[in-house]
Amino acid sequence: MSEDQVTNTAASSSQGRPAKKGAKPGFFARIALFVRQVIGELKKVVAxxxxxxxxxxxxxxxxxxxxxxxxxxxxxxxxxxxxxxxxxxxxxxx
Incomplete structure (x- = not known):
């Protein structure tokens, strides 16, 4: 699985409006995606x-x-x- 597929899968599974095809997400959209991915990874952590x-x-x-x-x-x-x-x-x- 390529990096684009992983990012697109994570982006499509996140809540919010779907991104336009071929359009690069804006600065704040990328930050929001990053924060959602971090929270998703932290939920996987086992203490x-x-x-x-x-x-x-x-x-x-x-x-x-x-x-x-x-x-x-x-x-x-x-x-x-x-x-x-x-x-x-x-x-x-x-």
Whole structure:
């Protein structure tokens, strides 16, 4: 199904006057069509259950903690490597 067919199908299923054949809809008509399509898509959204929401939250928190550990270990490793390579004692101004 092409993009024109999808738009025309959505436009024909929406309420209001039918568009003239070959005529491009006006600015406000396109905005109204867009808003109707957005509302139609939002009606299709299924909200997660409480248990799903808790599970998703825990998965995200565990992932973030794991990434924090990885970044911390890499930061310490690279910091130590840079200190070893350049022989920095941590003091400046000598």
């Amino acid at each position: 997660p259950t409480r248990q799903e929401l808790v599970n998703y939250t825990l998965v995200v928190l565990v992932f973030v903690i794991i990434m924090m550990v990885i970044v911390t270990v890499l930061d310490l490793a690279f910091g130590s490597a840079i200190g070893w390579i350049f022989g920095g004692s941590g003091t400046t101004g000598q």
